[in-house]
Amino acid sequence: MIYPIVKYGDQVLERPAAVVTEFDNPDLDKFLEDMFESMYAAKGVGLAATQIGVSRRIAVIDISVGEDPSQKIELINPEVLHVEGKQKGEEGCLSIPGFREEVSRGKRVTIRAQNRKGEVFEQTGEDLLARAFQHEIDHLFGKLYISHIAALKRDLIRRKVRKLAKAGEWA
């Protein structure tokens, strides 16, 4: 099932999501499959559950955008353990379509998360994967990438979004 993506302005995006406590069950399996399907349909490299209106700490990432199944990553209750270096680059978000801004992120990031069976694992990513880890984990704590940009730019995006919403073009 493909879920519609929740857009910036919806409060679910700015609330910390609830910790997942139940693993290894068909509901979770189905939900993860739906999240991948929804992410691919939207042509994203990452998707957090909050972006489909579900306030649970679950995110999926695939920086190959469906080209390489070995790059599918499922993160449940993830946290950033370690950040090294810095990278600057443009970032966007499926929940804030039509906008991109330069965001400074860690270059090499190690995360800890659980898989669908509840097993804890750690993974290190660099460059785009490091950026995706940070972006998606931020989502699960109610934080959007625009919180990392200058207030002036953020206000400009807010104003434009408000205008689009008024015109009925932001739903």
Ligand SMILES: [Zn+2]
């Ligand atoms: Zn996002």
